[in-house]
Amino acid sequence: MNRVVKRTWLMALFICLLLGGLGWFLFDYTVSAPKWIGSAGSSYVHAGTVGFGSITDRSGDLLLEIGDAKSYSQDPATRASTMHWLGDRQGNISAPVISNYAADMSGYNVVNGVYDFSGLGGQMELTVSSRVQNVAMEALAGRKGTVAVYNYKTGEILCAVTGPTYDPDNLPDLTGESYEGVFLNRFTQSAYVPGSIFKVVTTAAALDCVPDILDKTFRCDGIYPYGEERVTCEKAHGTLDLKGALAHSCNCAFAQISELVGKKNMTAYVKKFGLTQSVHFDGITTAKGNYDVSNTAQVSFAWSCIGQYTDLINPCRFMTFMGSIAGGGVGAEPYIVSRVSSGGKQVYAAETKKTDRIVSAQVAKTLTQYLENNVKSIYGAGNFPGLTVCAKSGTSQLGGGKTSNAMFAGFVADEAYPLAFIVVVENGGYGANTCVPVISRVLAECKQVLDGE
Secondary structure, eight states, X not given: OHHHHHHHHHHHHHHHHHHHHHHHHHHHHHHHHHHHHTSTTOTTTTSOSSOOEEEEOTTOOEEEEESSSEEEOSOHHHHHHTHHHHOOSSSSSOOHHHHHTHHHHTTOBTTTBTOOSSOOOEEEEESOOHHHHHHHHHHHTTOSEEEEEEXXXXXXXXXXXXXXXXXXXXXXXXXXXXXTTTTSOHHHHOOBOOGGGGHHHHHHHHHHHOTTGGGOOEEESSEXXXXXXXXXXXXXXXXXXXXXXXXXXXXXXXXXXXXXXOHHHHHHHHHHHTTTSOOEETTEEOOOOBOOOTTOOHHHHHHHHHTOTTOBBOHHHHHHHHHHHHTTTOOBOOBSEEEEEETTEXXXXXXXXXXXXXXXXXXXXXXXXXXXXXXXXXXOGGGSTTOOXXXXXXXXXXXXXXXXXXXXXXXXOBTTBOEEEEEEETTOOSHHHXXXXXXXXXXXXXXXXHHTO
Protein backbone atom coordinates (compact mmCIF):
# COMPACT_ATOMS: atom_id res chain seq x y z
CA MET A 1 0.00 0.00 0.00
CA ASN A 2 2.83 2.41 0.91
CA ARG A 3 4.56 1.60 -2.37
CA VAL A 4 1.40 2.51 -4.33
CA VAL A 5 1.05 5.79 -2.41
CA LYS A 6 4.70 6.69 -3.07
CA ARG A 7 4.33 5.96 -6.77
CA THR A 8 1.16 8.02 -6.87
CA TRP A 9 2.93 10.94 -5.28
CA LEU A 10 5.89 10.61 -7.62
CA MET A 11 3.55 10.48 -10.61
CA ALA A 12 1.68 13.56 -9.34
CA LEU A 13 4.99 15.38 -8.85
CA PHE A 14 6.11 14.41 -12.34
CA ILE A 15 2.82 15.65 -13.84
CA CYS A 16 3.10 18.92 -11.91
CA LEU A 17 6.64 19.44 -13.15
CA LEU A 18 5.57 18.62 -16.70
CA LEU A 19 2.62 21.01 -16.57
CA GLY A 20 4.77 23.66 -14.91
CA GLY A 21 7.44 23.31 -17.59
CA LEU A 22 4.82 23.41 -20.34
CA GLY A 23 3.24 26.49 -18.76
CA TRP A 24 6.62 28.23 -18.53
CA PHE A 25 7.41 27.37 -22.16
CA LEU A 26 4.08 28.76 -23.35
CA PHE A 27 4.58 31.92 -21.31
CA ASP A 28 8.15 32.39 -22.54
CA TYR A 29 7.08 31.66 -26.12
CA THR A 30 4.27 34.22 -25.96
CA VAL A 31 6.53 36.90 -24.46
CA SER A 32 9.84 36.21 -26.22
CA ALA A 33 8.92 34.88 -29.67
CA PRO A 34 8.65 38.37 -31.21
CA LYS A 35 12.24 39.01 -30.07
CA TRP A 36 13.43 35.66 -31.45
CA ILE A 37 12.02 36.57 -34.86
CA GLY A 38 14.33 39.58 -35.13
CA SER A 39 17.41 38.12 -33.45
CA ALA A 40 20.74 38.08 -35.25
CA GLY A 41 20.44 34.37 -35.98
CA SER A 42 16.86 34.41 -37.17
CA SER A 43 16.49 32.76 -40.55
CA TYR A 44 13.07 34.35 -40.92
CA VAL A 45 14.46 37.83 -41.37
CA HIS A 46 18.18 37.77 -41.88
CA ALA A 47 18.51 34.75 -44.17
CA GLY A 48 15.55 35.73 -46.30
CA THR A 49 13.53 32.53 -45.90
CA VAL A 50 10.37 34.63 -45.48
CA GLY A 51 9.33 37.51 -47.71
CA PHE A 52 9.99 40.18 -45.10
CA GLY A 53 9.28 43.50 -46.73
CA SER A 54 10.75 46.90 -47.56
CA ILE A 55 12.22 49.88 -45.75
CA THR A 56 11.91 53.41 -47.10
CA ASP A 57 13.00 56.90 -46.09
CA ARG A 58 10.57 59.70 -45.16
CA SER A 59 9.92 60.45 -48.85
CA GLY A 60 9.14 56.85 -49.76
CA ASP A 61 12.48 56.19 -51.48
CA LEU A 62 13.46 52.53 -51.17
CA LEU A 63 16.39 51.91 -48.85
CA LEU A 64 16.26 48.14 -48.36
CA GLU A 65 14.12 45.23 -49.45
CA ILE A 66 14.37 41.86 -47.76
CA GLY A 67 12.91 38.93 -49.67
CA ASP A 68 14.92 35.97 -50.87
CA ALA A 69 17.94 38.21 -50.22
CA LYS A 70 18.77 41.76 -49.19
CA SER A 71 18.39 44.36 -51.90
CA TYR A 72 19.64 47.85 -51.10
CA SER A 73 18.92 51.16 -52.82
CA GLN A 74 20.05 51.50 -56.41
CA ASP A 75 21.96 54.65 -55.44
CA PRO A 76 25.52 53.90 -54.19
CA ALA A 77 25.61 57.09 -52.08
CA THR A 78 22.37 56.15 -50.32
CA ARG A 79 23.60 52.61 -49.69
CA ALA A 80 26.71 53.99 -47.97
CA SER A 81 24.99 56.77 -46.01
CA THR A 82 22.30 54.50 -44.52
CA MET A 83 24.32 51.33 -43.93
CA HIS A 84 24.85 51.97 -40.22
CA TRP A 85 21.07 51.81 -39.79
CA LEU A 86 20.30 48.96 -42.22
CA GLY A 87 23.32 46.73 -41.60
CA ASP A 88 25.73 45.17 -44.08
CA ARG A 89 25.64 41.81 -45.85
CA GLN A 90 28.31 40.23 -43.66
CA GLY A 91 26.59 40.97 -40.35
CA ASN A 92 29.49 43.11 -39.09
CA ILE A 93 27.17 46.10 -38.74
CA SER A 94 23.99 45.39 -36.84
CA ALA A 95 20.55 46.77 -37.63
CA PRO A 96 18.81 46.97 -34.24
CA VAL A 97 15.94 49.00 -35.67
CA ILE A 98 15.06 46.22 -38.12
CA SER A 99 15.38 43.58 -35.41
CA ASN A 100 13.18 45.58 -33.03
CA TYR A 101 10.27 45.67 -35.49
CA ALA A 102 10.94 42.37 -37.26
CA ALA A 103 7.95 40.61 -35.71
CA ASP A 104 5.63 43.46 -36.70
CA MET A 105 6.93 43.59 -40.27
CA SER A 106 6.83 39.84 -40.78
CA GLY A 107 3.18 39.70 -39.70
CA TYR A 108 4.01 37.53 -36.72
CA ASN A 109 1.28 36.48 -34.31
CA VAL A 110 1.13 33.77 -31.66
CA VAL A 111 -1.23 31.52 -33.68
CA ASN A 112 0.16 31.73 -37.22
CA GLY A 113 3.78 32.57 -36.48
CA VAL A 114 5.27 34.46 -39.45
CA TYR A 115 2.88 33.02 -42.02
CA ASP A 116 1.40 35.97 -43.91
CA PHE A 117 -1.91 35.26 -45.63
CA SER A 118 -1.91 38.59 -47.49
CA GLY A 119 1.35 38.05 -49.38
CA LEU A 120 2.03 41.78 -49.15
CA GLY A 121 4.93 41.61 -46.70
CA GLY A 122 5.83 44.39 -44.32
CA GLN A 123 6.76 48.03 -44.80
CA MET A 124 8.83 50.27 -42.53
CA GLU A 125 9.14 54.02 -43.04
CA LEU A 126 12.12 55.76 -41.46
CA THR A 127 12.21 59.41 -40.48
CA VAL A 128 15.55 60.05 -42.18
CA SER A 129 15.85 61.69 -45.58
CA SER A 130 18.23 59.92 -47.95
CA ARG A 131 18.86 63.30 -49.58
CA VAL A 132 20.08 64.79 -46.32
CA GLN A 133 22.01 61.64 -45.45
CA ASN A 134 23.89 61.81 -48.74
CA VAL A 135 24.70 65.51 -48.39
CA ALA A 136 25.98 64.90 -44.86
CA MET A 137 28.24 62.05 -45.99
CA GLU A 138 29.56 64.14 -48.86
CA ALA A 139 30.24 67.06 -46.50
CA LEU A 140 32.00 64.74 -44.04
CA ALA A 141 34.30 63.91 -46.96
CA GLY A 142 35.56 60.53 -45.78
CA ARG A 143 36.55 61.76 -42.32
CA LYS A 144 35.68 59.90 -39.16
CA GLY A 145 32.82 61.29 -37.11
CA THR A 146 29.09 61.83 -37.16
CA VAL A 147 26.55 64.38 -38.36
CA ALA A 148 23.01 64.32 -36.97
CA VAL A 149 19.90 66.49 -37.12
CA TYR A 150 16.52 65.93 -35.47
CA ASN A 151 13.22 67.73 -35.03
CA TYR A 152 13.17 68.86 -31.41
CA LYS A 153 9.38 69.28 -31.46
CA THR A 154 8.45 65.85 -32.85
CA GLY A 155 11.56 63.75 -32.20
CA GLU A 156 12.05 62.70 -35.85
CA ILE A 157 15.67 62.10 -36.83
CA LEU A 158 16.18 63.60 -40.29
CA CYS A 159 19.84 62.71 -40.55
CA ALA A 160 22.32 60.59 -38.62
CA VAL A 161 25.40 59.49 -40.53
CA THR A 162 28.61 57.83 -39.43
CA GLY A 163 31.96 58.05 -41.09
CA PRO A 164 33.79 56.14 -42.33
CA THR A 165 31.30 54.00 -44.19
CA TYR A 166 31.19 51.94 -47.38
CA ASP A 167 28.86 50.66 -50.05
CA PRO A 168 27.56 47.23 -48.91
CA ASP A 169 27.25 46.23 -52.57
CA ASN A 170 30.88 47.16 -53.29
CA LEU A 171 32.91 45.95 -50.33
CA PRO A 172 36.33 47.66 -50.14
CA ASP A 173 39.47 46.54 -48.33
CA LEU A 174 38.61 47.47 -44.74
CA THR A 175 42.05 46.80 -43.25
CA GLY A 176 43.45 50.29 -43.87
CA GLU A 177 43.65 53.05 -41.27
CA SER A 178 40.97 55.06 -43.08
CA TYR A 179 38.41 52.37 -42.18
CA GLU A 180 39.40 52.05 -38.52
CA GLY A 181 36.22 51.76 -36.44
CA VAL A 182 34.04 51.45 -39.52
CA PHE A 183 31.67 48.97 -37.87
CA LEU A 184 30.81 51.47 -35.13
CA ASN A 185 27.73 53.67 -35.31
CA ARG A 186 29.38 56.78 -33.91
CA PHE A 187 26.08 58.59 -33.38
CA THR A 188 24.74 56.01 -30.94
CA GLN A 189 27.73 53.95 -29.80
CA SER A 190 30.46 56.54 -29.22
CA ALA A 191 31.32 58.86 -26.35
CA TYR A 192 33.56 61.86 -27.04
CA VAL A 193 35.43 64.45 -25.03
CA PRO A 194 33.07 67.40 -25.65
CA GLY A 195 35.47 70.32 -25.48
CA SER A 196 33.89 73.76 -25.44
CA ILE A 197 30.39 72.69 -26.50
CA PHE A 198 30.15 71.65 -22.84
CA LYS A 199 30.34 75.33 -21.88
CA VAL A 200 26.65 75.49 -22.81
CA VAL A 201 26.03 73.11 -19.90
CA THR A 202 28.08 75.23 -17.51
CA THR A 203 26.33 78.39 -18.72
CA ALA A 204 22.91 76.81 -18.15
CA ALA A 205 23.93 75.82 -14.61
CA ALA A 206 25.30 79.30 -13.86
CA LEU A 207 22.16 81.01 -15.14
CA ASP A 208 20.04 78.80 -12.92
CA CYS A 209 21.98 78.76 -9.65
CA VAL A 210 24.11 81.92 -9.48
CA PRO A 211 21.61 84.72 -8.66
CA ASP A 212 23.70 87.68 -9.86
CA ILE A 213 25.56 85.97 -12.70
CA LEU A 214 24.33 88.50 -15.28
CA ASP A 215 25.91 91.35 -13.28
CA LYS A 216 29.32 89.72 -12.98
CA THR A 217 32.38 90.13 -15.20
CA PHE A 218 35.43 87.93 -15.56
CA ARG A 219 39.01 88.91 -16.30
CA CYS A 220 41.11 86.92 -18.77
CA ASP A 221 44.85 87.58 -19.09
CA GLY A 222 45.43 84.31 -20.93
CA ILE A 223 46.20 82.40 -17.73
CA TYR A 224 44.12 81.70 -14.64
CA PRO A 225 46.35 80.17 -11.90
CA TYR A 226 45.58 77.50 -9.35
CA GLY A 227 48.83 77.41 -7.38
CA GLU A 228 51.36 75.68 -9.60
CA GLU A 229 48.58 74.56 -11.99
CA ARG A 230 46.70 76.80 -14.42
CA VAL A 231 43.86 77.12 -16.87
CA THR A 232 44.95 78.73 -20.12
CA CYS A 233 43.41 80.51 -23.12
CA GLU A 234 44.92 80.92 -26.56
CA LYS A 235 44.87 84.69 -26.00
CA ALA A 236 43.97 87.26 -23.37
CA HIS A 237 40.31 88.18 -23.80
CA GLY A 238 40.24 91.01 -21.30
CA THR A 239 37.05 91.62 -19.32
CA LEU A 240 33.99 89.60 -20.34
CA ASP A 241 30.47 89.09 -19.06
CA LEU A 242 28.79 85.67 -19.26
CA LYS A 243 27.50 86.25 -22.80
CA GLY A 244 30.94 87.33 -24.01
CA ALA A 245 32.65 84.45 -22.21
CA LEU A 246 30.48 81.97 -24.10
CA ALA A 247 30.89 83.76 -27.43
CA HIS A 248 34.68 83.91 -27.14
CA SER A 249 34.84 80.49 -25.48
CA CYS A 250 37.11 81.88 -22.78
CA ASN A 251 38.60 79.15 -20.63
CA CYS A 252 39.80 81.58 -17.95
CA ALA A 253 36.33 83.09 -17.59
CA PHE A 254 34.74 79.66 -17.32
CA ALA A 255 37.25 78.64 -14.66
CA GLN A 256 35.95 81.59 -12.60
CA ILE A 257 32.34 80.67 -13.44
CA SER A 258 33.00 77.11 -12.25
CA GLU A 259 33.95 78.48 -8.83
CA LEU A 260 30.60 80.26 -8.60
CA VAL A 261 28.64 77.15 -9.60
CA GLY A 262 30.59 74.68 -7.45
CA LYS A 263 31.12 70.95 -7.71
CA LYS A 264 27.92 69.93 -5.96
CA ASN A 265 25.71 72.07 -8.18
CA MET A 266 27.54 71.16 -11.37
CA THR A 267 27.22 67.45 -10.68
CA ALA A 268 23.51 67.88 -9.91
CA TYR A 269 22.86 69.82 -13.13
CA VAL A 270 24.68 67.30 -15.31
CA LYS A 271 22.47 64.63 -13.79
CA LYS A 272 19.33 66.74 -14.23
CA PHE A 273 20.21 67.39 -17.88
CA GLY A 274 20.66 63.64 -18.41
CA LEU A 275 24.00 64.15 -20.09
CA THR A 276 25.60 60.93 -18.84
CA GLN A 277 22.50 58.77 -19.36
CA SER A 278 21.78 56.54 -22.35
CA VAL A 279 19.04 57.41 -24.83
CA HIS A 280 16.58 54.60 -25.63
CA PHE A 281 14.60 54.53 -28.87
CA ASP A 282 13.45 51.95 -31.43
CA GLY A 283 15.42 49.10 -29.86
CA ILE A 284 18.59 51.20 -29.55
CA THR A 285 20.43 52.07 -26.37
CA THR A 286 23.13 54.69 -26.82
CA ALA A 287 26.47 54.87 -25.08
CA LYS A 288 26.59 56.61 -21.73
CA GLY A 289 28.54 59.77 -21.01
CA ASN A 290 30.80 60.58 -18.08
CA TYR A 291 31.11 63.43 -15.60
CA ASP A 292 32.96 62.73 -12.37
CA VAL A 293 34.54 65.48 -10.29
CA SER A 294 34.60 63.64 -6.98
CA ASN A 295 37.89 64.07 -5.12
CA THR A 296 39.29 66.36 -7.82
CA ALA A 297 41.48 69.40 -7.41
CA GLN A 298 39.93 72.78 -8.19
CA VAL A 299 41.90 73.10 -11.42
CA SER A 300 40.58 69.73 -12.63
CA PHE A 301 37.04 70.80 -11.77
CA ALA A 302 37.58 74.00 -13.76
CA TRP A 303 38.70 71.98 -16.79
CA SER A 304 35.64 69.74 -16.39
CA CYS A 305 33.39 72.81 -16.70
CA ILE A 306 35.29 73.70 -19.88
CA GLY A 307 34.56 70.26 -21.36
CA GLN A 308 37.89 68.55 -20.77
CA TYR A 309 39.22 66.50 -17.84
CA THR A 310 37.36 63.13 -17.95
CA ASP A 311 34.16 64.48 -19.53
CA LEU A 312 32.50 62.31 -22.19
CA ILE A 313 29.28 62.88 -24.12
CA ASN A 314 27.32 60.70 -26.52
CA PRO A 315 26.38 62.65 -29.70
CA CYS A 316 22.74 61.59 -29.65
CA ARG A 317 22.32 62.57 -26.01
CA PHE A 318 23.98 65.97 -26.47
CA MET A 319 21.83 66.65 -29.53
CA THR A 320 18.67 66.07 -27.48
CA PHE A 321 20.06 68.33 -24.74
CA MET A 322 20.38 71.13 -27.31
CA GLY A 323 16.86 70.28 -28.50
CA SER A 324 15.53 70.80 -24.98
CA ILE A 325 17.14 74.24 -24.81
CA ALA A 326 15.58 75.08 -28.19
CA GLY A 327 12.19 73.88 -26.94
CA GLY A 328 12.16 76.32 -24.04
CA GLY A 329 13.50 73.76 -21.57
CA VAL A 330 11.53 70.76 -22.87
CA GLY A 331 12.45 68.79 -25.98
CA ALA A 332 11.35 65.56 -27.63
CA GLU A 333 12.84 62.09 -27.36
CA PRO A 334 14.38 61.05 -30.70
CA TYR A 335 13.09 58.26 -32.93
CA ILE A 336 13.97 56.96 -36.39
CA VAL A 337 11.04 54.65 -37.23
CA SER A 338 7.96 56.56 -38.32
CA ARG A 339 5.54 53.72 -39.00
CA VAL A 340 5.35 49.99 -39.69
CA SER A 341 2.70 48.10 -41.61
CA SER A 342 2.17 44.43 -42.37
CA GLY A 343 -0.18 42.89 -44.88
CA GLY A 344 -1.36 46.36 -45.85
CA LYS A 345 -2.38 47.26 -42.26
CA GLN A 346 -0.54 49.71 -40.04
CA VAL A 347 0.73 47.95 -36.93
CA TYR A 348 2.92 50.69 -35.45
CA ALA A 349 3.01 54.50 -35.60
CA ALA A 350 5.52 56.63 -33.71
CA GLU A 351 4.28 59.15 -31.18
CA THR A 352 6.10 62.20 -29.87
CA LYS A 353 7.38 61.78 -26.33
CA LYS A 354 8.43 64.94 -24.55
CA THR A 355 11.48 65.05 -22.29
CA ASP A 356 11.34 66.21 -18.71
CA ARG A 357 11.91 69.92 -18.20
CA ILE A 358 15.63 70.50 -17.70
CA VAL A 359 15.71 74.30 -17.28
CA SER A 360 13.21 77.08 -16.86
CA ALA A 361 11.77 78.84 -19.88
CA GLN A 362 13.71 81.98 -18.92
CA VAL A 363 17.06 80.18 -18.71
CA ALA A 364 16.36 78.53 -22.07
CA LYS A 365 15.45 81.90 -23.60
CA THR A 366 18.67 83.51 -22.35
CA LEU A 367 20.76 80.60 -23.59
CA THR A 368 19.08 80.82 -26.98
CA GLN A 369 19.97 84.52 -27.19
CA TYR A 370 23.58 83.76 -26.25
CA LEU A 371 23.89 80.94 -28.78
CA GLU A 372 22.35 83.06 -31.53
CA ASN A 373 24.88 85.78 -30.64
CA ASN A 374 27.67 83.22 -31.08
CA VAL A 375 26.60 82.63 -34.67
CA LYS A 376 26.09 86.30 -35.50
CA SER A 377 29.30 87.56 -33.90
CA ILE A 378 31.70 84.63 -34.31
CA TYR A 379 30.67 81.91 -36.78
CA GLY A 380 28.82 84.05 -39.31
CA ALA A 381 25.05 84.06 -39.78
CA GLY A 382 25.68 84.25 -43.53
CA ASN A 383 26.71 80.60 -43.43
CA PHE A 384 23.07 79.72 -42.73
CA PRO A 385 20.88 81.70 -45.18
CA GLY A 386 17.20 81.73 -44.29
CA LEU A 387 17.79 80.13 -40.90
CA THR A 388 18.19 81.48 -37.37
CA VAL A 389 20.97 79.24 -36.09
CA CYS A 390 22.09 79.15 -32.45
CA ALA A 391 25.24 77.15 -31.74
CA LYS A 392 28.50 76.55 -29.91
CA SER A 393 31.73 75.14 -31.29
CA GLY A 394 34.23 72.97 -29.51
CA THR A 395 37.81 71.87 -30.00
CA SER A 396 38.27 68.87 -27.75
CA GLN A 397 41.89 68.27 -26.84
CA LEU A 398 42.93 64.62 -26.82
CA GLY A 399 46.53 64.77 -25.60
CA GLY A 400 49.36 62.55 -26.75
CA GLY A 401 50.12 64.81 -29.69
CA LYS A 402 46.82 63.97 -31.38
CA THR A 403 44.94 66.55 -33.40
CA SER A 404 41.87 67.75 -31.52
CA ASN A 405 38.36 66.60 -32.39
CA ALA A 406 36.19 69.29 -33.97
CA MET A 407 32.71 69.68 -32.42
CA PHE A 408 29.69 71.85 -33.21
CA ALA A 409 26.23 71.66 -31.65
CA GLY A 410 23.15 73.82 -31.71
CA PHE A 411 19.68 74.32 -33.16
CA VAL A 412 17.55 76.39 -35.50
CA ALA A 413 15.22 78.81 -33.70
CA ASP A 414 12.62 79.02 -36.47
CA GLU A 415 9.04 77.76 -36.13
CA ALA A 416 9.12 76.14 -39.57
CA TYR A 417 12.50 74.44 -39.02
CA PRO A 418 12.70 73.12 -35.44
CA LEU A 419 16.02 71.35 -35.90
CA ALA A 420 18.73 70.52 -33.37
CA PHE A 421 22.07 69.15 -34.53
CA ILE A 422 25.53 67.93 -33.65
CA VAL A 423 28.66 67.52 -35.75
CA VAL A 424 31.77 65.60 -34.68
CA VAL A 425 34.83 65.38 -36.92
CA GLU A 426 37.51 63.26 -35.31
CA ASN A 427 40.98 64.86 -35.43
CA GLY A 428 39.37 67.72 -37.33
CA GLY A 429 41.10 70.55 -35.45
CA TYR A 430 39.20 73.74 -34.68
CA GLY A 431 35.48 73.15 -34.23
CA ALA A 432 34.05 76.13 -36.09
CA ASN A 433 36.49 76.05 -39.01
CA THR A 434 35.86 72.36 -39.67
CA CYS A 435 32.21 71.88 -38.72
CA VAL A 436 30.45 75.04 -39.91
CA PRO A 437 30.93 74.21 -43.62
CA VAL A 438 29.54 70.73 -42.94
CA ILE A 439 26.42 71.70 -41.02
CA SER A 440 25.78 74.67 -43.32
CA ARG A 441 25.23 72.28 -46.24
CA VAL A 442 23.23 69.80 -44.16
CA LEU A 443 20.83 72.38 -42.70
CA ALA A 444 20.29 73.92 -46.15
CA GLU A 445 19.26 70.49 -47.44
CA CYS A 446 17.01 69.92 -44.41
CA LYS A 447 15.30 73.21 -45.16
CA GLN A 448 14.62 72.19 -48.75
CA VAL A 449 13.24 68.82 -47.65
CA LEU A 450 10.92 70.40 -45.07
CA ASP A 451 9.83 73.09 -47.52
CA GLY A 452 8.82 70.38 -49.97
CA GLU A 453 6.71 68.38 -47.54
